[in-house]
Amino acid sequence: MVGVIKPGSASEKKFLETLRETLDEYFDWVTIYETPVLRWDWSKCVIEINGEEYKCRPLPYTLTGVGEGRGLTAKGVSRELGGKVLLHEYPSNIHELRFIVGEALKNGAEAIVFMHEGGRPWDAAVLSSSIPVLKPDTPPGIPVVVLESNPRRMSGFNGERIRVETEARIHDGVGRTMLAGMSNGDKVKVHVSTHHDGIPDDSGYIGKYIGLLRDILTIATRHSNVEVVFVSYTAKEIGDPQLNSYTWSWGSRYLLEILESKNLLDNTLLDINLDFKGDVFEIIDNPIPLLPNPDTVNKGKTHFGFDSLAYLNHGIPSVTISGLSPGNVERDIYKDIGYVIEALLKIVEDPQSMLKRLWSELVKKHDAAPLEYRNSVTRIYESSRFTGVSNAVKALITYTSALASLYVIAGGEFHSCITHAPLYSLLGEYMNRVEYRLGERGRIIVWSLDNIILDAGVRLEPSLINSILKRIESFMLIKIDELLNNILELQVCRRSIQGASDEH
Secondary structure, rough: OOOOOOOOOOHHHHHHHHHHHOOOHOOOOOEEEEEEEEEEEEEEEEEEOOOOOEOOOOOOOOOOEEEEEEEEOOOOOOOOOEEEEEEEEOOOOOOHHHHHHHHHHOOOOOOOEEEOOOOOOOOOOOOOOOOOOOOOOOOOOEEEEEEOOOOOHHHOOOOOOEEEEEEEEEEEEEEEEEEHHHHHOOEEEEEEEEEEEOEEEHHHHHHHHHHHHHHHHHOOOOOEEEEEEEEOOOOOOOOOOOOOOHHHHHHHHHHHHHHHHHOOOOOOOEEEEOOOOOOOOEEEEEOOOOOOOOOOOOOOOOOOHHHHHHHHHEEEEEOEEOOOOOOOOOOOHHHHHHHHHHHHHHHHOOOHHHHHHHHHHHHOOOOOHHHHHHHHHHHHHHHHHOOHHHHHHHHHHHOOOOOEEEEEOOEEEEEEEEEOOOOHHHHHHHHHHHHHHHHOOEEEEEEEOOEEEEEEEEEEOOHHHHHHHHHHHHHHHHHHHHHHHHHHHHHHHHHHHHHHHHOO
């Protein structure tokens, strides 16, 4: 069975050497940044049911342990799991997966066995928290494993004695991120970013993967009016030494903090993110849309790509092109890729027009929002006269990247939504999803990037939920206004220092 490239592994080092040699013709300089990572390895996973053993696969960051109890087949998570091994179909949603694990831990489960027939990810990281926030977390503490089997078999294991044993460990490692570019002076910079951890460690796949990168970089580097910087991240899937629930963002968060500290992001106004995972080719636009043809983007109604998260929180617009695995890509798809890259580079070549486009799109997006939102974005737009256009673009993106997320659990069914829009935009979408559950009791969880805002059991009634969201929005408006003032003060300070330095 083909493995995957892991952060800090020998295969990662070998891959980057190959990538560096292949892409040498495109760039004047190449830098390898070392990144602290956690490495997770496993050596044993066994499920014993009535004396019969089944091979399984643990999910990271499951550690060495044994869980034993009566099997309990469930959809959702039961309140009483003490002495039980939870048997659950493998969810299609990564947030539901993590939520189930976190809730099962709270309710005393001895082990968790997810069942699937294939086609599901094996490497999705789970931790003890139900909610993904940027705070340190811990490994689950019980075996969390996947059994490759038809989920319909679960009912046959209900009530049976089940023993789950795993052997796995976490240790420190050093991952590697490649940064490459041209020496083009003070031109606007555009990052073309991807990540190599999690791709198959197979020479045939890697050859096709690098070939795709070459084709895309050929399109991007044709534009002489911008400087293209290529980044291949480590630790975007797993490997965060802080073990927070946004495990996919560690590699980019770590590198961008370094670049920010060196003022190397000051003139960076766009990230084009290439995501080689995913089953379907999809273009996911920036939270404030940049692309002129909305029919080609966000078909899955996704508000942003997960791998865009770190860029957005540094105020850099980001567009994701996902589902680019060699097995998915056909030649006619390059027309769409070429269209996206050409359109984005044309926009970023004129920062003043880019700012105006972002502002007008955001005002349009906030048409049904409280007046305070529109006042805030207009203040940012008008501030460009003394902060500079690039700084105003970044302030606008940072403002809209105040992440707002919502879970609704109704009748055992799980619904999730993540958006960079204010919470008012979530209400209609959720009422449509749970309309058949109206009047019943459910659970609503709302959180921002850093903390949980609300976790409550409520009756699912539009008027009640609307009242809850309005109160939460009042709280968020205060926080956003504080954020806006801090952003503008910082940008004015930077502008003043830069002006004094230039004059000197």
